Amino acid sequence: MRLRQPSNVQRWLAGAGFVLLVALLLAGLRVLAARIVAGHLQNAADRQLALVEGGQPLWQWRLRQPHDLVAGRAFGAAMVRRDDGGLRVTSLDGTSFEIGLPVRGMLDPGHWPLLALHGEADASFRLGLAWQPRLGQPGCFGWQDTPVAAGPLHVVVDLRRLHWQAADGNPCPPPQRIEMLRLKLLLPARASLGLDEVALRRDAPLPTPVHPSLQLSPDPATAKRQLADPALPAAPWIALPARASAETQLALRQLVWRQRPGALILPHGKAPTVKGTLDGHDQMAWVGTIGYLLVLAGLALWPPPPQRRWLEPAACLAGPLWLVIGLQLGLRLSVPGLLVFAGALLFAAQAEWRQRPGGWRWLGDWRAWSMPFALLPLALLLVANGGGHFRAPATGHLLTYPLWAILQQWLMLAVVLRRLEGTRLQPALAVLLTALAFALMHTPNGTLMQLCLLAELWWAWCFRRSRALLPVAAAHAACALLVEAGLAGGLLRSLEVSARFFL
Template identity: 35%
Template sequence: MRASAVQAALWLLAVLACLAGLDYLARWQLARQLRAEAVASLGALARGDTPLRWQLRNSGDLVGGRVFGDCAYEFTPAGLRLRAGSQVCELGLRLRGALDLSRFGRLQIDSDRPLPAFFLLLRERLDQPQRHAEVPAAASIALDALAWRQDDGSLATPPHRAAMLRLRLAALEQDLLLGEVVLRPSGALLPLPPGAADWQPLQAAAALAPPRLPLFAAQDGLKPEQLLAARDRLREREPFALVVYRHDTEAVAAAVSETAEHTASAATAGADPALDTAATHASIPAWLALAATAILLAGLYRRPPRNPRAAALLQSLAAVALPLYLVAGLRVSDDFDTWTLAALGLALLYAAAPTPRQPRLAHAWRGTPRAWLLAALGPVLALLLVLLAIPAGARPGLHWAGLPLYVLWAALQQWLICRVFAERLRGSGLAPRWIALAAALVFALLHAPNATLMLATFAGGLLWSAIWLRERGLWPIALSHALAAGLLVQGLPPQLLRSAEVSLRFFL
């Protein structure tokens, strides 16, 4: 067998290995996330606490990151201070999903002085009318004991769930410091810790009335998109539904028991079991680590290794290291804190810095006619996949109003993967097919843990990086990327592609 045939066979084996590895990574990350969510929620209940808690020391737990209305306020280490003289202060609590008020129906608000009367506003579902109730001056309130009304003033039944929850305080005569808002269980919830038999099948049709907890176990071989689609359907009737893979039920029970025992020991020793100071100090080592990373990147830029191949390899990897850490490491949630923005800024700064050995590319943007022709394969293949996935005779509802903006976002991604990573990797001496494979793998990992999206971007990355290495041109591959992504995200059913979100945002 000729050497070229052996190289081609090895490359194909590597492609298959990458596909299998990406699929395994998506399943592992999902199982880990579901297990962590279950342990956190059940562990809080097992130690007599609650998983539904909003700390008001910063803007992260409020909708829009601020207090609405004619309100003077400030965030302090002790909580949210509402200033005297404020006419209307409305706090929208940030919800990561609907709240189960049938199990968690006692609202508790910690404040530095007796809480004045205020209003609660909620919607059971975002598309349903708003309800409101006047809350007497009390720090702990049973929600089902309030007189709930519709917006027109007519009486309403007590809510069983909440997709929106707001607190409205008016005409404050004194400063008021709000420490935290908590939803506690209405009564005892069982079983804690759960045994393997307490987890219902994922397909269970009957709702579980309190004090039973809505615990569900999925088949071990179920694909991530199928499991999350089933979980979304479950949470329509059971907002607090916790779902794990069947093989993880015993591990969750053991972890919950260990959490409860550890808490009991801490309480016996005189410590506050509900106090967790890890988050308070986590930013210090994180900022030190980011500063050290900046020093390393500056040193690599100013004094790269003398060996050109080693320098090219290190410089290409350094350009994508921080984005990979943030996305594949599940560090990006539904908001961007200062540290994350600083890390992204540092990554872009290093990627944009020209390297001495990187040549100027005259056609690095517009590309050649053949580049445009080859790039058309991306949306064509995406359209074929959509047509195969949807039912016969159905037409996907496609909307392209946001295409121009998404082309710019696609261009930024392709600039990082092709113009920066793949182009710098050329100097390592790798053959173009291996550079394209490495670029496609990095591109796919930047879409973790979204299983279908990782596989799709791996395939697209192979095409687009190969076009770049042969023909140059960012605009052809950026437009191809945007069109293919629009077709897949809008055309594929949810059980195949749940969303275009990545990192922790994918699980929300």
């Protein structure tokens, strides 16, 4: 008995429904990104309010590892190493050197003028500071009049009283906004200084903000004028516009940081609250990691039956998505995070090995290569119309990113898509779910998530036709590198994901 083929009307309706579903997902990704960013800003404001109410400094550097300093080293003839819960800086030849303190956004020494240092020194030394109002702009420096004595170090430097001078010797006014701050140190040769904490403090406690000081406009020019109001307090409560996208919220946050570094920045309609700290955060991360690895081990030892094969891609993706969407990925990958990623990849490799032959290939004919690269002209068009300043990627990045693209597409297409194809899902829905998973791997970068959804829809369709992986991975690498070089800073805020998106 011959199966009835769908009519043209049914095909058109199915196509229209698919397009509508894609449009809804694109809108949903935008909303998801905005809500995650709003939650991040809310948590940051809550932590800042707790510091204000507790009389604690808003800017504090706990120095434990060399990477807690700018560039992870001293600028000059000095050596930095870890030492008993702090850092030890040793002068090599007795000349002055500098160590940089990382700054997110701006510092506000106009309202927090006291720089406090804690540690110990084994010899008397001279202490000074160097700063720049903006990176790349001319800066100023100044030295304390009297040396700091050897022994326990509890130094408070009043930035208003140092004699500041520019590189040309002309005097400088005391700093009001700082984007770059370095400690200048002059120790005898082979003498060392131990530092474990540096903080920027105030003379008197701040009043707790009880209502919004300013409802910020979504227009950057208007927002700048609002923030320039001298009547605003040192730590104003700034409310962001309603229904702002993830990118708009962070662009306005950057604008506020430039002019009001001590502000509490909150989503529209939200108020800051002081919450108890989660003392067991590290323990919970380890518990979640161990539980996830045990689940993977169980599925590897007792593979699911064919009708439940969807469990394998779900298990592969659950851990990495937890890290990305949960904002667990920052500047450095934690040990639990590394174990989660390694466990997911090893489980995927084991599942692929068990299911060989895989039903896919690495290479393909010319058609397998030409179709995935059809997105490259579209990427060029995006760069031409929405790009920022074109910056060529570093050579090392150009060499390593194709390997990262191969890994991503192997996981998405060879592992996830093929197993979804083995279920009762319609092929179009399997492709859509694969593209959605790829997009969620780029949370909370809203615009990038949308681009990834559309790109992976096309690449997954190409893979279904050719079953060739390398052409898709090569097209992915080419498009991503082009977008990174020409679109970041324009249509895209950056190509960072998870907690790195907020840097």
